[in-house]
Amino acid sequence: MAAQRLSAAIAALLAAAVVAGCGASSTPTTGAGGGAVPAVPAALVREARPIGRGPRFHPPASGPVLGPCRGALGRRVGVHVEVFGADRVVLIAAGIGVRPPVRLDAGRIVSARCFGALATVDPTGVVLIRPGARLTLADLFASWGQPLGARRVASFAGPVRVYVDGQRVTGDPRAVALTAHREIVLEVGPYVPPHTSYRFPSGD
DSSP states (O other), rough: HHHHHHHHHHHHHHHHHHHHHHHHOOOOEEOOSSSSSOOOOHHHHHOOBBOOOOOGGSSOOOOOOOOOOOOOSSSEEEEEEEEETTTEEEEEOTTTTTTEEEEEETEEEEEEEEEESSSSSSSSEEEOTTTOOOBBBHHHHHHTTOOOTTTTEEEEEEEEEEEEETEEEOOOOGGBBBBBEEEEEEEEOOOOOOSSOOOOTOOO
């Protein structure tokens, strides 16, 4: 039952991230009971992809903690990173840059032994960076424990496309800086229309 509650909480977090992150607005329609039901914007439908099934799409956090590991998360700035492989979402694991034991609340890590210079506390793709840290995608993937290169993202091989704030960028994907409030999209396989921004929670 605990595992089911955790899975439900994570699903709710991801759903909230999609709605809040895209920052889209729409005109409500009327539901069967007469109440207002928000319409899903067409752009959001085009960008949406299901989460892939199986271990390839759910790689765990297995890399080292980078930088000083401190007992409190402290002040952070957020970067949003999305990964798509084979036309499906690859979940960026919660617990990257976090040293256990951890305590969860509704699927989110709320305390841990310590937190590194970058950390993920839920699987929404928000990477929390300690202010002043100069980090790149190479650092994120190293701490995640997953490979990244021009022709590989995690377990997906093929030419890697990178978008920053909706714009295609070329060169080594490992060199892309984790700058505050960036929206970074990595794709291998079929093209997925990249999001141009993300609505970060207050304080991130």
